[in-house]
Amino acid sequence: MTIPALELNDGTSIPQLGYGVFKVPPAETERAVSEALELGYRHIDTAAIYGNEEGVGAAIAASGISRDELFITTKLWNDRHHDEEPRAAIAESLEKLGLEKVDLYLVHWPTPAKDDYVHAFAKLIELRGAGLTRSIGVSNFLVPHLERVVDETGVTPAVNQIELHPAYQQRDVVAWSDDHGIRTEAWGPLGQGKYDLFGTPAVADAAAAHDVTPAQAVLRWHLQKGIIVFPKSVRAERLRENLDVFGFTLTDDEVAAIDALDPLDGSGRVGSHPDEVN
Numbered sequence: 659m660t661i662p663a664l665e666l667n668d669g670t671s672i673p674q675l676g677y678g679v680f681k682v683p684p685a686e687t688e689r690a691v692s693e694a695l696e697l698g699y700r701h702i703d704t705a706a707i708y709g710n711e712e713g714v715g716a717a718i719a720a721s722g723i724s725r726d727e728l729f730i731t732t733k734l735w736n737d738r739h740h741d742e743e744p745r746a747a748i749a750e751s752l753e754k755l756g757l758e759k760v761d762l763y764l765v766h767w768p769t770p771a772k773d774d775y776v777h778a779f780a781k782l783i784e785l786r787g788a789g790l791t792r793s794i795g796v797s798n799f800l801v802p803h804l805e806r807v808v809d810e811t812g813v814t815p816a817v818n819q820i821e822l823h824p825a826y827q828q829r830d831v832v833a834w835s836d837d838h839g840i841r842t843e844a845w846g847p848l849g850q851g852k853y854d855l856f857g858t859p860a861v862a863d864a865a866a867a868h869d870v871t872p873a874q875a876v877l878r879w880h881l882q883k884g885i886i887v888f889p890k891s892v893r894a895e896r897l898r899e900n901l902d903v904f905g906f907t908l909t910d911d912e913v914a915a916i917d918a919l920d921p922l923d924g925s926g927r928v929g930s931h932p933d934e935v936n
């Protein structure tokens with residue numbers, strides 16, 4: 659199976675679908691990532707704070723898959739933005755992953771109260787220059803944060819990884835990113851199972867029409883909108899199901915019906931607000 663790739667603004671490319679390992683317990687990570695690689699996943703999304711980079715590295719080493727076929731993302735944690743800490747942090751991540759470079763390194767959160775995300779991103783530019791990561795980007799950045807990094811460093815992040823699912827689409831952030839050549843990655847693409855997304859008629863009806871599961875219909879919605887996704891599961895049958903989303907296409911009406919799920923009553927956000935993480 660071929661997973662489509664999207665080009666990034668630095669000329670590299672990224673598999674549009676991958677496997678995210680947030681909350682995959684460290685002891686289970688090697689098995690889960692090995693299973694994912696065996697099924698055909700080639701893009702893995704981890705982070706220093708997940709505590710499971712060693713398991714990801716062990717699975718990569720055991721897989722025998724050549725390095726250039728893999729796309730590995732990890733992230734700089736919030737307490738390491740200052741001074742030369744980003745360089746020390748990526749060195750630790752690379753050691754745990756058993757890699758000489760990652761494909762994508764992200765500033766995990768802007769932590770705006772500390773006002774050090776521009777410095778952190780400037781350090782990522784240096785890390786890219788030193789060959790420690792192929793591409794650089796940010797995560798959980800809102801429009802004012804994106805504006806500042808672009809204005810003050812002169813470099814546009816390749817991606818912004820944000821909470822994004824049908825009830826919480828962050829259209830302003832996605833539109834700004836589209837206008838500036840930044841790819842959007844969705845975290846929590848399935849809403850982390852925290853609201854009844856799968857029972858919602860727009861999703862359930864689309865799934866039934868294509869004889870797929872509601873999770874597959876939602877992932878397909880993301881893909882058709884040009885969003886990069888890496889749903890998380892530790893169950894082999896769900897890993898397989900989440901990868902099997904390239905054999906059908908939602909109609910424009912089905913996409914529009916899922917688009918209409920934001921706003922839900924109140925906020926559809928299931929994670930933290932970027933201004934509140936410091």
Ligand code: NAD
Pocket residue numbers: 677678679680681703704766797798819820844845846847848849850851873874888889890891896899900
């Ligand atoms: P998700 O929306 O992928 O939800 C994961 C949950 O959905 C699983 O625990 C499982 O219960 C359920 N699920 C998965 N596949 C399913 C299926 N086929 N059918 C039914 N239920 C299914 O949420 P997530 O794990 O938070 O997000 C995906 C990835 O995004 C993470 O693993 C991580 O890599 C990344 N992430 C990044 C940030 C960030 O701040 N940058 C925050 C959270 C997650």
